[in-house]
Amino acid sequence: MKTYQPIDAFARDAEPEVKASVYSTSKAKYDKRLASLSTGFTAPDDLRKLAGQIKQHTIEHLDQYLEQAVTNLENNGAKVHFASTPEDANQTILGIMQSINASRMIKSKSMVSEEIHLNAFLEKHGLESVESDLGEFIVQLDDDMPSHIVTPIIHKNRRQIATTFEKHGLGDYNDDPETITRRARKYLREKYLEAEVGLTGANFLSAESGRVAIVTNEGNARFSISANRTHIVLLGIEKLVPRDKDLALYLNLLARSATGQQLTVYTQFLNAPKSADQPDGPEQLHVVFLDNGRSEILGGEFKSILRCIRCGACLNVCPVYRQSSGHAYRAVYPGPVGAVLSPLLKSNSYPDFADLPKASSLCGACNEVCPVDIPLPELLLRHRNKSKIEHQKKAAAGTPPLGAWAELCSHPTLWKTTLATGKAMNHLPIDKMPIPPIQAWTHSRELPEFRGGKFRKWFKQRKS
Numbered sequence: 001m002k003t004y005q006p007i008d009a010f011a012r013d014a015e016p017e018v019k020a021s022v023y024s025t026s027k028a029k030y031d032k033r034l035a036s037l038s039t040g041f042t043a044p045d046d047l048r049k050l051a052g053q054i055k056q057h058t059i060e061h062l063d064q065y066l067e068q069a070v071t072n073l074e075n076n077g078a079k080v081h082f083a084s085t086p087e088d089a090n091q092t093i094l095g096i097m098q099s100i101n102a103s104r105m106i107k108s109k110s111m112v113s114e115e116i117h118l119n120a121f122l123e124k125h126g127l128e129s130v131e132s133d134l135g136e137f138i139v140q141l142d143d144d145m146p147s148h149i150v151t152p153i154i155h156k157n158r159r160q161i162a163t164t165f166e167k168h169g170l171g172d173y174n175d176d177p178e179t180i181t182r183r184a185r186k187y188l189r190e191k192y193l194e195a196e197v198g199l200t201g202a203n204f205l206s207a208e209s210g211r212v213a214i215v216t217n218e219g220n221a222r223f224s225i226s227a228n229r230t231h232i233v234l235l236g237i238e239k240l241v242p243r244d245k246d247l248a249l250y251l252n253l254l255a256r257s258a259t260g261q262q263l264t265v266y267t268q269f270l271n272a273p274k275s276a277d278q279p280d281g282p283e284q285l286h287v288v289f290l291d292n293g294r295s296e297i298l299g300g301e302f303k304s305i306l307r308c309i310r311c312g313a314c315l316n317v318c319p320v321y322r323q324s325s326g327h328a329y330r331a332v333y334p335g336p337v338g339a340v341l342s343p344l345l346k347s348n349s350y351p352d353f354a355d356l357p358k359a360s361s362l363c364g365a366c367n368e369v370c371p372v373d374i375p376l377p378e379l380l381l382r383h384r385n386k387s388k389i390e391h392q393k394k395a396a397a398g399t400p401p402l403g404a405w406a407e408l409c410s411h412p413t414l415w416k417t418t419l420a421t422g423k424a425m426n427h428l429p430i431d432k433m434p435i436p437p438i439q440a441w442t443h444s445r446e447l448p449e450f451r452g453g454k455f456r457k458w459f460k461q462r463k464s
C-alpha cells in the first residue's frame, strides 16, 4: 500500500507555483460557489438547512431506507452485496470479475474505491483496473494519491503531468493542457472498449426507486457504464436519499458547492440492467454497499458526518487545507471532513488519526459552506475531547510544552520573571538544541524573535 508524505512535506518541499495553485484553485472554487448559490437561489442557506435535515432524517432511519433500497434494486434486476470491511468489498468485486472471467476493469472516480485501495488489490490479483477520470488517471500513472475529493491533482502542475505522460509512453513532452487531455482521451477510449467490467461510485441512491445518480464533468461514468456487459456500483451505506425528488435538491447543491457550476456536465441515472423493456445498459448490475465503520458512527456522537455528500467545499474554504494540501491528512478524505471521518473508519486505527482534528483553526468556515450543514467545528471539538479521554496517557506524553505553558500562565510572578529574562532567549540556539518537541516544531517553522513585555508596558502607560 502507498504511504503518505510527512505532514509538513507539502509546506516544506512543494514548488512555490504548486503551493500557489492549491491556494488559488481552492479559493477560486469557493468564490464560484458563493456566486452560483446566490444567483441561483434567493435563500441558499435555507436550502442547506433543508438538505441537512433530509440527510439527517435518512441516516436516523438508515435501516428502513437501506431495506427499501435493496428491495427496489433487486426488483429492478440488480444484485446487491454488503461488505463490512474494505477486504470484504475487494473480495466481492474480485469474485464478480472472476465469475465472468474478466481481467480488465475501467472505473470512474470513486472515493470509496480509494478507501478500499481497490486498484492495488486488483493489481495484486493480476487484474487491470484503469481510472477514467483525468485527474485520477494521472494519479494512477504517477503511483500517487489524490489530494482533494473533487480535484485529485490539485497538487500537480502541467509540467509534472507532461513528464508523467512522456514517461508512460503517451507522447513526447508537451505541457499544453489540451494536448494532455487529447492524449488521455485517446488512450482511455481503447481501455473502455477492452474492459469487461465497469465500476462507478454513486453520488446518491434513491431508496424509493433504487435509482443511482452519478455525476461527472468528463462523461467518463457514462462510458464506464455503456461499454461493458457487467457494471459494479460501489458506495458507502450512507449515500441514500429517501425519494427521487430529493435528487433535485442535492444535485443542485452538489454542483454549486463543489465547482460553482449550476449542474455538473453529465448526470447519469442507473437503476437496472438491460432487459426487454430497456435495451441499453449492462447485462449485469451489481451494487456493493460498504460499511467500514459507518454503522458504528451511526450510533454515536459523530453521526452527522454521514450526511456528507463529498462536495469538497469544506476543503476549499479551510485555511489549513489551503496551506497544507491533502496529503498532509494522511488519509483518503482530507480537509475538515477527513479530520472528522478518518479517525472513525474501521480501516484506520483511531490513535493514528486522532491528531487530525487538531489541524484546524476552528474558524467555522467549513460549517458555513457545507451544503448539508454539518457542524464540523463542533465535531472536531468532540474528537479532541474523545482523544484526550481515550488516549490520555499518549496525549499527555505528547503535550509537555502545553503543560509547562499552563503552569507559566497561571503563576503571575513566574510569568513576569520569564518575560523579564525572555529576551536572553533570542541569543540562544534554541532551534538547534536536541529537544525533540522543540525540534519537531522548528523543523518547518522559523522561531520568532521574543519581544515579550511590551504589551504590559504599553497598557500601563495607557492607563496612567
Ligand code: SF4
Pocket: 257, 307, 308, 309, 310, 311, 312, 313, 314, 315, 337, 366, 369, 370, 371, 372, 373, 374
Ligand atoms: S463535510 Fe460538507 S462541505 Fe465537506 S465535503 Fe462533506 S458535504 Fe462537502
